[in-house]
Amino acid sequence: MAEEHIILQNVHKEFQRKDHAPTIALDDVTLSIKKGEFVSLLGPSGCGKSTLLNIVAGLEKETSGSLLVNNKPIKGPGNDRIVVFQESGLFPWMSVLDNVMYGLLIKKVPKQEAKERALDWLQKVHLGKFAHALPHELSGGMKQRVAIARALVTDPEILLMDEPFAALDEQTRMVLHMELDKLWRETGKTIIFVTHNIREAVVLSDRIVLMKTRPGGIKNIFPVQAARPRTSSDSILVHLENRILTELEQEMEKVLKEELGSDYALKTDDLRVDPNNNMGSDI
Amino acid sequence: MLILITIWEAISKFDVFPAFMWPPLIIPNDPGGVTVLKTLVNGIIDGQLLEATGSSLIRLFIGFFIAVVIGFVLGFLIYKYKIVDDTLGFFVTSLQAIPNIVWMPLAILWFGLGVGSVIFIVILGAALSITITSSTAFKSVPPLLIRVASTMGSTGIHLFRTVIFKSTIPQQIAGLRLAWALAWRAVLAGELLGGSGGLGTLLDLGRSIQAMDLIFSIMIIIGVIGSFIDNFIFVRIERFVLRKWGILTT
Ligand SMILES: Nc1ncnc2c1ncn2[C@@H]1O[C@H](COP(=O)(O)OP(=O)(O)OP(=O)(O)O)[C@@H](O)[C@H]1O
Ligand SMILES: [Mg+2]
Numbered sequence: 001m002a003e004e005h006i007i008l009q010n011v012h013k014e015f016q017r018k019d020h021a022p023t024i025a026l027d028d029v030t031l032s033i034k035k036g037e038f039v040s041l042l043g044p045s046g047c048g049k050s051t052l053l054n055i056v057a058g059l060e061k062e063t064s065g066s067l068l069v070n071n072k073p074i075k076g077p078g079n080d081r082i083v084v085f086q087e088s089g090l091f092p093w094m095s096v097l098d099n100v101m102y103g104l105l106i107k108k109v110p111k112q113e114a115k116e117r118a119l120d121w122l123q124k125v126h127l128g129k130f131a132h133a134l135p136h137e138l139s140g141g142m143k144q145r146v147a148i149a150r151a152l153v154t155d156p157e158i159l160l161m162d163e164p165f166a167a168l169d170e171q172t173r174m175v176l177h178m179e180l181d182k183l184w185r186e187t188g189k190t191i192i193f194v195t196h197n198i199r200e201a202v203v204l205s206d207r208i209v210l211m212k213t214r215p216g217g218i219k220n221i222f223p224v225q226a227a228r229p230r231t232s233s234d235s236i237l238v239h240l241e242n243r244i245l246t247e248l249e250q251e252m253e254k255v256l257k258e259e260l261g262s263d264y265a266l267k268t269d270d271l272r273v274d275p276n277n278n279m280g281s282d283i
Numbered sequence: 284m285l286i287l288i289t290i291w292e293a294i295s296k297f298d299v300f301p302a303f304m305w306p307p308l309i310i311p312n313d314p315g316g317v318t319v320l321k322t323l324v325n326g327i328i329d330g331q332l333l334e335a336t337g338s339s340l341i342r343l344f345i346g347f348f349i350a351v352v353i354g355f356v357l358g359f360l361i362y363k364y365k366i367v368d369d370t371l372g373f374f375v376t377s378l379q380a381i382p383n384i385v386w387m388p389l390a391i392l393w394f395g396l397g398v399g400s401v402i403f404i405v406i407l408g409a410a411l412s413i414t415i416t417s418s419t420a421f422k423s424v425p426p427l428l429i430r431v432a433s434t435m436g437s438t439g440i441h442l443f444r445t446v447i448f449k450s451t452i453p454q455q456i457a458g459l460r461l462a463w464a465l466a467w468r469a470v471l472a473g474e475l476l477g478g479s480g481g482l483g484t485l486l487d488l489g490r491s492i493q494a495m496d497l498i499f500s501i502m503i504i505i506g507v508i509g510s511f512i513d514n515f516i517f518v519r520i521e522r523f524v525l526r527k528w529g530i531l532t533t
Contacts, residue, residue, distance in 0.1 A: 057434055058434075059430055059433065059434065076433075077433040077434050077436070078436060079434070079435055079436035081434070082434055082435065083430070083431075083434040085427060085430070085431065087427060089425075089427040089428055089430070089431040091428060091431075091446065091449070091450070092450075092528050092529055093449050093450070093452070093527060093528055102432075102435060102445075103435035103436065106435055106436045106437055106441070107436065134527065134529060135529065136528070136529020137529070150435075154435065
């Protein structure tokens with residue numbers, strides 16, 4: 001268990017832009033993730049969470065620094081690291097079942113077995129009845145569940161999830177939290193989980209990486225020591241949630257200030273922001 | 284439709300224009316005289332019109348098939364390599380601004396009067412159009428789908444076959460439909476100027492012997508074939524695909 005699975009060392013990522021200074025999406029990120037660890041990335045919009053995830057996935061190349069997976073540098077994407085994206089990205093011309101079988105067939109799993117495993121996973125996300133439907137016949141939340149099934153069925157060593165539950169209703173989200181937690185405990189997968197939802201992060205993770213923006217990077221790392229299975233009302237979790245919220249608010253405040261510049265003071269006056277809010281973030 | 288036919292017949296009956304310019308469609312002006320319908324039916328029975336239609340269609344198919352292959356390959360190269368896009372892409376777009384028929388004198392000089400030059404302008408017209416539509420289609424593949432496939436381990440030809448190409452099918456079909464219409468026009472224009480048989484050449488013959496009934500019969504055939512292929516082949520495929528892709532929901 002103590003083995004390092006993913007090691008990021010001084011990872012730096014810039015995006016070139018026309019007629020602009022390059023955007024620094026990630027600045028000097030160093031992070032190592034153990035085998036079987038569940039790590040959440042949390043932070044304001046634009047702080048480089050997706051970029052970090054895509055670098056680990058091999059979909060983007062770091063500008064400098066190094067990335068090791070199983071102590072080896074990676075060469076592009078690979079099916080040991082599957083990504084669940086924010087949008088489902090189902091192939092519209094394939095049935096739900098074919099979508100879920102796609103990754104298995106690439107791994108040369110025999111067709112019959114692939115079908116059984118795919119159906120099994122569709123059942124788990126409560127979509128067994130929709131195996132032969134086309135993606136456009138599903139709702140947004142249903143599509144996202146298919147996308148999750150499609151990723152999990154391939155049984156990757158590393159699962160990279162970019163706000164996978166953001167589009168779901170509370171009910172489905174809870175079911176999938178439990179499902180994911182169970183899967184993670186049973187299979188010992190290494191999971192990097194991007195989210196905006198602090199509660200979600202606190203309930204699911206071993207560690208929470210709070211990110212900052214401009215330039216994007218790591219602001220703080222919070223270990224979560226509560227026993228599993230967890231409920232969000234656990235007092236340790238509630239306490240942690242508040243601590244993270246305070247830090248996140250500071251960061252958000254900073255972003256707002258930069259974005260609105262000198263207008264910022266004016267705006268807050270206009271809106272008559274609750275003074276207690278400001279006090280918390282001035283600390 | 285019926286009203287148009289009636290008006291037409293009336294004009295021809297009242298001798299507003301001489302019969303060679305305005306022949307009756309169905310009812311002959313004098314017993315046993317010419318009508319468009321009779322010429323059409325006779326032409327089909329004695330094989331003259333059928334033969335001409337057949338040879339036009341064969342040229343069309345050959346030219347169109349070659350154009351599809353060329354168009355797809357060029358379209359793909361333009362999508363894949365920026366350098367090809369900047370050079371060839373620009374060139375193709377400029378060439379497409381030239382109407383097909385303008386190439387005919389050049390084609391005749393290169394390939395002589397005959398089948399060669401007709402097929403040449405069919406290929407040219409359709410291939411340029413397909414190059415543009417297919418490269419546009421490839422460029423518009425959602426990056427998310429490519430990312431999904433690559434993270435699942437799909438690369439190279441597999442990625443192209445299972446995702447990139449599949450995702451462009453609705454646009455490719457629209458592109459083929461457009462190119463088909465262009466090719467159909469090109470084959471007729473080519474035959475009209477370049478001889479070598481086919482409906483276009485027969486039209487030219489009709490003009491030189493002042494046989495309006497023949498010209499009309501050919502125009503009817505051209506219209507019928509054109510709209511038949513469009514409505515019964517392309518529109519159906521397009522509907523099926525759009526429905527499957529969820530773009531069309533009725
Ligand atoms: N392909 C790209 N080209 C240029 N800039 C990019 C690109 N992708 C991301 N960026 C920039 O990098 C920064 C980080 O983006 P990223 O998508 O990683 O943010 P994020 O933390 O995932 O945000 P969100 O929570 O809104 O999804 C942003 O400033 C964004 O503008
Ligand atoms: Mg993101």
